[in-house]
Amino acid sequence: MMQWLAMGGYWMYVWPSYLLTFLVLVLNVGFAQRSAQRARQEALRRTQSAAAQQGRS
């Protein structure tokens, strides 16, 4: 196990690469979902105000 973690002496380069990759992938999921959710909320707000205006007019 320790040998695997040591990656033949290259652990300083291999593991940061993998960790950074994982971080980037996770962050992108978070940002994408947040952007989509915000768009959904704005769109709902827009349609509700539009419907209210139509109801009034």
Add this chain to the structure above:
Amino acid sequence: MDWTWFHRFGSPPHFYRIAGTLIPWFAWLAALCGLAGLIGGLGLAPPDYQQGDGYRIIYVHVPAAVLSTMAYAAMATAAGVGLIWRMNVAHAVAASCAAIGASFTFLALVTGSLWGRPMWGTYWEWDPRLTSELVMLFLYLGYMGLRGAIDDTARADRASAVLALVGVINLPIIHYSVDWWNSLHQGHTLLKFAKPSMPPSMLVPLLLLMLGFVLYFAAIVLVRARGEVLRRERNARWIAELLGAPS
């Protein structure tokens, strides 16, 4: 040829719905391929004759690099379609590719740098492939900067589309830089179908991870694109119906 499928994709409610069904499939398949590739790459594949276990960075570096150019190609294509056919859905897709493409480019540069340090002795080298990849990062940032600076969405879509198309010239430079110049970077290994230079035990995890990254990219783009499509839609009816609000 019947082009109705093309124009159906261009219809925002259709796109929204289809993307919604595709996203979980892409996401789960991406996770599966990624896991399989990781197990193969970090566990099963043997150490390299020259580079020992250090070569395993390839399993994240190459997919990131390939996706960085693929994302730009997708962005430019979507931008072109949006510009020519005036399709909002296409512009939405183009906008969605930028952040993830820039992330992959950054990742490719950093993992490449970490790989270069033990193997070439240096964190960075101003050779053609690395330089053109860095230029592509700047192109992505410029694209996002231009979008952010223009308030009107329609003008932002079309201006950034022109920019994306102009920047396409960088893609063949990146790809062929290892052919045209004496580059420090590795030459073509994967696209030589006749005689692949990697043994299957090393190659298969790499292909799995590349597939995983592609599926992941597709999922992320579709998630963002659904939001972008909503932002560009004026017709409230389908939004209210689809999102279940009282209309």
Add this chain to the structure above:
Amino acid sequence: MKVPSAAVVSPGKAGWRLVQRDLRLGFRRPGEWLQPLVFFLVVTTLFPLATSPELSRLRDMAPGALWVAALLSSLLALELLFREDGQDGTLEQLAVSGLPLPWLLLAKTCVHWLLTGLPLVLAGPLVATALGAPYASIPGVFAALLLGSSALSLIGAVGAALTLGLRRGGVLLALLVLPLAVPVLIFGARATSLAMAQDPMTAPMYLLGAIAVLSATLAPLAAAAAVRISLE
């Protein structure tokens, strides 16, 4: 809605008239157009001040310093290309005139280069000798700058068109144009260093020439598309 073509003038004649107009306007305010040249001279002076006045070391970095300064100066100059005409509506008139907009923008870019790029091309070899270049290298430096600065003006025109009328467009313009200008920088500096070493500089010159020709044909098209988008 497409405005019916009201052009009673041929594109060639219209282009020539535009060139004459822009030149006349440019000469009316020479100070504005000389600023990029002054900037170029100041920036190249900064290099020996910041590093070392030793001629042998200056000679090593002269190509790079020269081309970075030229690039930055041309970026500064780009503000002048469409600003006036964009604000007072001339650009819009050109766009709806029925004349080919890429051709008209090419004419404007040519005048812009004459007023801002050509001074750099003329001053460049002098600056290079001040940074240690041998006199025999002057023709080579001149030729490389001629091709490179033309390409920079053309590529820059696309960026200027895209950022037309945007607040703080200057910084964004730099961000957009710099990545596209990198090949010009690389090959221009390479050509200059070969010229200074008295070696044959054909390879980078061919590439610079190719970039210049490519920009001359494609940049006006992209710039015209960008202008129409920015004016909507």
